[in-house]
Amino acid sequence: MNLIIVLPIIVPLLFAVIMLFFWKNIKAHKILNVIASICSLAVAIILISNVNTLGILALQVGSWQAPFGISIVADLLTSIMVLITSVIGLATAIYSLGSMDEQREKFFYYPLLQFLLMGINGAFLTGDIFNLYVWFEVMLISSFVLLALGGKREQLEGAIKYVTLNLLSSAIFLAAVGILYGIVGTLNMADVARKIPFVEEKELVTVVSFLFMVAFGIKAAVFPLFFWLPASYHTPPIAVSAIFAGLLTKVGVYALIRVFTLIFIQDTNFTHTVLLVIAGFTMLTGVLGAASQNDMRKILSFHIISQIGYMIMGLALFSPLAIAGAIFYIIHHIIVKTNLFLVSGVVDKMKGSFNLKKIGGLYRYYPLLGLLFLIPALSLAGIPPLSGFWAKFVVIKAGLEIDQALIVIVALVVGILTLFSMTKIWNEAFWKDDPKGNENKIIDSFSAIKLSKKVLMFSPIIILALITIIIGFNAEPFFNFANNAASQLLNPSEYISKVLGL
């Protein structure tokens, strides 16, 4: 009955392949993509409820007993990540129906989306460190093609930087896997975790852990490895930016959490202190980067980095509350960040630009759009009682509990700077009068968009905003969940025994 675990990988693959059979039939692609997203959501819901009731689930692919085959594992963290991925997948699927251009749709935009989701789910679900590498490759190639699809100069420039730096991450990751295998002789993460304590050369393990830290750190876009993100995220169509912004870096964060709670817990004094330093600089450089930008997408991109810092801070503090905070943060962040990108896409369609210097006057005529921006924006800035407040609150509380005053101060200062940049977008795009004058309320191409398409663009925004509000007002179940997930991570024995069938 554990077959459900593997479905989040199979469903997107299956639908992507079916779509390819329809070649360039856009209509079929659109319908299939929405069906695929709904199926994925259903699968994810079943998975999370199963994990919630039955505990950690593991499946040995091909029935090869672990650690000889590959294990697919779902614990609470995995299942919530899979669930949010499917939510974002569905939101993007619907938004794309309203906003994606026909050219890209013809050139396999929708199958590529499903391949990307397959890679992401695979990365969350795998219990094998080399298999994780494979899913990273699937993610990388699909995201690269999505990024470059359209072939505009700006896109290619971003895509080249993206792919080069991510290949560097892959190379380091692969080297690290090889070395790890050389040390413990196994690739199954549960098995690795079981064997690591018996390795004589502890420092060698620490060296490997840093290789993993760099490889995943590049993926997670932490300081000083984040360059690929601001170089590329503002170039593709906004639906693509939105799904990237929500999910890609979080796979890196997930991988960091996984290996630094399961495997590399030998020398936490050292490794997790390094993580803490990284977290602080990530928060700070990210938010300062955002403060210096005028393009909405670039501001939002730099904020991803800054927010990743908070998640890493939770991991680095390494207390139950802190890890729970990191998980809560991830949940909140994915929803909010995707939504902000989606809103910025609508702004661009209305005003013809992402550049804050060139647009304005939106609030006057479109107060509801203003509200739909303010909800995720204030949530991101940590204003209560929205989801972002609780996320920040828990992480900061965790930091104060273990006397890490410095990182808490950084987190607080970054909080106020985040508020600054969110109000900057609000100020320029919404409050300020349109520099082109009020006659030009919205550009013609937006008025020409059919109402049904507008509905398709707005409905995911509204739903994601509602989720933010629900998490904010009803934080208890979410926080409880994060707490349970954290305690699973910090007591890896259940994970190990379920995977290895001990």
Next chain:
Amino acid sequence: MLNLIIIGFFASAFAPLIYKRTKKYFGWIAASFPLYMFISFILKYNEIASGKIIKEAISWIPSLGINFSFLLDGLSLTFVLIITLIGTAVFLYAGSYMKNYEHTGRFYLYIGVFMTSMIGLVLSDNMITLFVFWELTSISSYLLIGFNHHKESSRKSALQALLVTGGGGLALMAGLILLAQVSGSFEISALYDIHDKIVSSKLYPAVVILILLGAFTKSAQFPFHFWLPNAMEAPTPVSAYLHSATMVKAGIYLIARFNHAIGGTVIWQDTILIAGTITMFIAALLAFNQTDLKKLLAYSTLSVLGTLTMLLGIGSNLAIKAFFIFLVAHSLYKGTLFLVAGIFDHKTGTRNVSMLGGLKKLLPVTMTAALLASFSMMGIIPLVGFIGKETVYSSILEVENFRFLLLALAVISNAFVVMVTILVGIKPFFGKLLPTLKPPQEAPVKMLIGPILLAVFGLLTGLFPNVFIQKLLDRSTISILAEELGITVKLWHGFNYVLLLSFVTLLLGIGLYYFRKQILQILENLSLSNYLKPSFWYERILNGTLSFASLQTKILQNGYLRYYIIFIIITTLGLTGYTLFKISGIGSLDITTDLTIYELIIGIIIIASTFLVITSVSRLKAIVAIGVVGFCIGIIFILYSAPDLALTTFAIETLTVILFVLVLYRLPKYLQFSNPGSKIRDAIIAASVGIFMTMIVLLVTAGEMQSELKKYFAEASLAEGKGRNIVNVILVDFRAIDTLGEITVLAVAAIGVYALLKLRLKEGDK
């Protein structure tokens, strides 16, 4: 209480809709909402006055200890009554004042949210719930200050207020978390029994500083005073309500609320005393060269806020009594005067005091309210302001240290306030009628009810203090000091020292008014306002942060891929290298063991070809050299008896070289870009990476690898996997899902190549 708050938020949310239907009468409808709240709470007056404390709690996030717990005692009831009473006046007033504005519906939404949050703030017994409302008041204040958002100055002031109060808010949050860490609970009422434990904790100084940072920013205490005068960009009803009567008192409320639980120490009392005294004095001085009605009122508000803080800092029984009376008095008279200033603005077209005069016949009702409020503000008997000022002085007279300094500063500050009052509340009505932009006329009823209501309240409270405030005073002081004062409020204390001080203040103030031009000259010569220029530091910090931000971003995100790669590699080397050199076996690594002559030769060939690749200026040569490296690796596979891998490698290498050569002809001529310096740098980095990886591999292979996998694969491959080639069985069976992933990668890559070749959108396309 929770239901009232929920009703409040819902009612506010529907304000824009209702406004659209009922435009003309909306002021009345809106005012009924705070009035309803006022009545609901006044009904609880008897219970509270008799000493009861009403509590209510619903759990919210119990696993974090966060609950909707509310507590109604004397202190919170006083604040709620002030909030709702002035709310009623302001909501009604705004119905007329805001009628020519765009988006009046949104205005009521924000101010409704504000009022509800403010009520929530003063009722909360849970620190985090309190904080949630605290932040909501900051946000609604932001939206209200920036209400005229087409003006740049409005937007800037709104942002300034938000950043200052928001920053303080974050400090407050940290302070509350620390406090709860000491007390073990977020409930404020749980703090009272463990005062000694809190005060003796090592976290105590941090708690005090952080909580006071929150309070001082919100209540605009020095050095955070500058945002309040700038907040006057808001429409006048907002200034009257948020930035004079209610929100700016939230910080003071917080100090009062926590005083009993964490106060009474030197650090607490002195910090509050000093900040309050400085604010009181500086704000009074800064008011001097203002001519704008609202700015004048803002600075006098600041001065009063300073006084209130100072009184909390003194902390004696008498000072708390003075605090309470002064708080009530100020809310009433300042609310009135702001509304009057709004009437001037609306009905004459100017807010400049030097352009107003002789309006007494034209605006008689306004004048009545204004004069009542002014007399209260100047401390003239029989208004409540008189009692306020008297008790302030008598409490200062009780202070032991620096008594005369405090007294002198208080008298001077109050004299300045008297001068401001004359300018704002009295001068415009008397003297010669000055020409104005609009023909002056009396304000409509909606705009008059509010100021009159508040002014009359001020008079009645002064005349019958035992009816209006005695009981609330008793109950509030219990909340603040945990003991009953047993002091009765009286209007008349007889002829004494304090009365003399009040009289001196009044005379001084009148003197300041008459000689204000000469004094202004002196002050300008001292260029005092330059030193104290309110937002000097704010701008410095903001601009400094922004320039630093763009500088660091230019350095980090510089656009050059090569630097990105260098950053990443150096990080990798730094992180791993440090640990690597701690490994004990690192010195004794022996690379010569088991080295055969074949391996050595192949190694040398690989290294030599690599050098050829990087030094060659011909692309063809470089590609051939790469091919050589690949073939050598293939030979290594043969040496380690893996002929199938070797064959695959040979095939791939051959193919790659051929493909490269084919592509070569299409490429432009090879150009040398890098200078010698960067070449050396790159060489060092590359060599370090190589050496470093080699060392790790050597270290890893130094020990015998123990793997069950090898053995298992060897045994199970044929038996269970039905294949003799172990590698094949691993790929298609044991680890089939890896292969599935890799096939997917190839398929996606194929799609990508196809799409990139075929699809070229033009730059203009979306």
